[in-house]
Amino acid sequence: MQTAFATAGNAIASAAVRRAYSQPIPRAPESPALGSTRTFAKGAEIFAEGDRAAFLYKVASGAVRTSKLLSDGRRQIDAFHLPGDIFGIEAGDEHRFSAEALGETTVIAYRRWRLENLAANDSVATRQVVTATMRALERAQSHILLLGRKNAMERIAAFLLDLAGRISENGQVDLPMSRIDIADYLGLTIETVSRSLTQLERQGTIEVPAHRRSIVLRDTGALQRLAD
Amino acid sequence: MQTAFATAGNAIASAAVRRAYSQPIPRAPESPALGSTRTFAKGAEIFAEGDRAAFLYKVASGAVRTSKLLSDGRRQIDAFHLPGDIFGIEAGDEHRFSAEALGETTVIAYRRWRLENLAANDSVATRQVVTATMRALERAQSHILLLGRKNAMERIAAFLLDLAGRISENGQVDLPMSRIDIADYLGLTIETVSRSLTQLERQGTIEVPAHRRSIVLRDTGALQRLAD
DNA sequence: CGTGTTATTGACTTCATTCAAATTAGGTGG
DNA sequence: CCACCTAATTTGAATGAAGTCAATAACACG
Numbered sequence: 251m252q253t254a255f256a257t258a259g260n261a262i263a264s265a266a267v268r269r270a271y272s273q274p275i276p277r278a279p280e281s282p283a284l285g286s287t288r289t290f291a292k293g294a295e296i297f298a299e300g301d302r303a304a305f306l307y308k309v310a311s312g313a314v315r316t317s318k319l320l321s322d323g324r325r326q327i328d329a330f331h332l333p334g335d336i337f338g339i340e341a342g343d344e345h346r347f348s349a350e351a352l353g354e355t356t357v358i359a360y361r362r363w364r365l366e367n368l369a370a371n372d373s374v375a376t377r378q379v380v381t382a383t384m385r386a387l388e389r390a391q392s393h394i395l396l397l398g399r400k401n402a403m404e405r406i407a408a409f410l411l412d413l414a415g416r417i418s419e420n421g422q423v424d425l426p427m428s429r430i431d432i433a434d435y436l437g438l439t440i441e442t443v444s445r446s447l448t449q450l451e452r453q454g455t456i457e458v459p460a461h462r463r464s465i466v467l468r469d470t471g472a473l474q475r476l477a478d
Numbered sequence: 479m480q481t482a483f484a485t486a487g488n489a490i491a492s493a494a495v496r497r498a499y500s501q502p503i504p505r506a507p508e509s510p511a512l513g514s515t516r517t518f519a520k521g522a523e524i525f526a527e528g529d530r531a532a533f534l535y536k537v538a539s540g541a542v543r544t545s546k547l548l549s550d551g552r553r554q555i556d557a558f559h560l561p562g563d564i565f566g567i568e569a570g571d572e573h574r575f576s577a578e579a580l581g582e583t584t585v586i587a588y589r590r591w592r593l594e595n596l597a598a599n600d601s602v603a604t605r606q607v608v609t610a611t612m613r614a615l616e617r618a619q620s621h622i623l624l625l626g627r628k629n630a631m632e633r634i635a636a637f638l639l640d641l642a643g644r645i646s647e648n649g650q651v652d653l654p655m656s657r658i659d660i661a662d663y664l665g666l667t668i669e670t671v672s673r674s675l676t677q678l679e680r681q682g683t684i685e686v687p688a689h690r691r692s693i694v695l696r697d698t699g700a701l702q703r704l705a706d
Numbered sequence: 707c708g709t710g711t712t713a714t715t716g717a718c719t720t721c722a723t724t725c726a727a728a729t730t731a732g733g734t735g736g
Numbered sequence: 737c738c739a740c741c742t743a744a745t746t747t748g749a750a751t752g753a754a755g756t757c758a759a760t761a762a763c764a765c766g
Contacts (some may be wrong), residue, residue, distance in 0.1 A: 395546050439755060441755075445715080
């Protein structure tokens with residue numbers, strides 16, 4: 251078996267678990283029409299696979315992972331969502347992923363638009379949802395190439411560059427996620443992720459400070475070449 | 479929008495014609511407003527990665543693969559498109575994939591909608607494009623799970639069931655694609671695909687007639703269990 | 707400072723790939 | 737209809753990249 255993220259079982263069960271253990275702290279919405287702000291603790295579930303998709307979300311601060319589980323516990327993380335990103339868009343009326351906060355995270359929940367209204371309505375919000383959907387599709391498609399045809403080192407390099415492009419501050423990337431999350435995103439194991447990072451560090455391509463939760467990109471050119 | 483003469487001088491058509499082995503055979507569109515019909519020979523290129531995305535397409539008959547290449551020639555097939563499927567939707571103005579006919583294939587080309595119009599406009603066509611985009615996203619996301627976390631046998635089983643759900647006639651699936659295409663879709667090699675099929679046949683789960691281009695699903699339950 | 711969690715490292719195994727060869731299908735021209 | 741040819745597929749044997757199992761190390765936090 252691969253990296254089993256040991257959350258108990260199926261969608262129904264985890265929906266129940268969510269009610270028990272997650273701590274959504276609803277606050278007064280900044281403006282009713284614009285959605286309501288909610289804060290989640292590290293690891294808290296924002297929604298579960300199979301939950302009714304009544305809202306879509308925009309990350310205000312922190313970070314979110316959306317993932318799917320196989321029956322035996324293998325997990326695949328579909329995407330990481332950073333501030334400004336919209337997630338939870340669905341065509342049907344159920345969430346096909348679960349979403350969890352990677353750290354203390356604040357999101358804005360917007361009441362969901364039915365698909366029909368999406369096409370019918372012209373508004374900034376509508377446009378944003380269509381754009382977010384297209385972006386999600388593009389990301390998913392390039393992730394398919396990564397998972398289908400790239401080796402471990404290429405995956406790590408591509409991941410670091412992608413993240414750097416989204417949240418780097420002068421070449422330093424502060425990872426909002428654990429090695430397990432990285433592994434489950436890249437279709438690898440935590441050990442392989444660790445070994446690849448060590449190898450990149452030995453080559454002088456990156457630098458990993460003591461606390462291990464940030465990475466300095468020393469040679470983005472080399473990463474680019476690796477990533478393809 | 480689309481006129482009978484629009485096919486003659488556009489960027490896409492000439493880009494396609496430039497390539498050696500594509501043979502688009504423009505015919506009179508069934509209805510000018512609804513797009514123009516084009517037929518492609520087996521292996522012909524409908525559009526290439528980087529081509530200007532002036533049209534989107536619906537498969538009328540036959541089948542199409544959309545794929546990406548890495549610099550060293552590794553290929554990943556993003557999706558197979560069967561009659562009724564829409565492909566070639568882009569947010570930007572370039573195709574990020576190439577598209578090739580899997581056999582003698584007829585498609586209908588629709589002049590592309592700009593993203594802004596998509597959100598602004600309410601029409602059957604708009605709705606179809608939004609729906610097709612959502613469907614593509616859902617497919618891509620479940621393919622990510624397959625590529626990231628499923629083993630060879632699980633991938634083959636899932637592939638056969640998916641295809642059966644789209645084109646089976648009483649349990650028989652006529653494969654429009656070669657083993658290489660299947661391998662490049664599932665992130666495997668042609669040898670592994672062949673071995674997996676052989677094993678499924680030995681188990682009595684499937685049956686592969688002599689010409690090897692169709693497969694009879696004898697035990698979909700077993701496939702379902704394998705596919706997860 | 708302990709304690710629990712997360713990450714790294716090492717040794718060994720395994721599943722899928724690679725390399726190589728054999729077999730089969732399907733088209734072509736006699 | 738058959739012999740021949742080419743491309744596609746299958747099969748076998750050996751290799752290798754990433755996974756598994758196990759132990760250690762490094763943090764983070766109370």
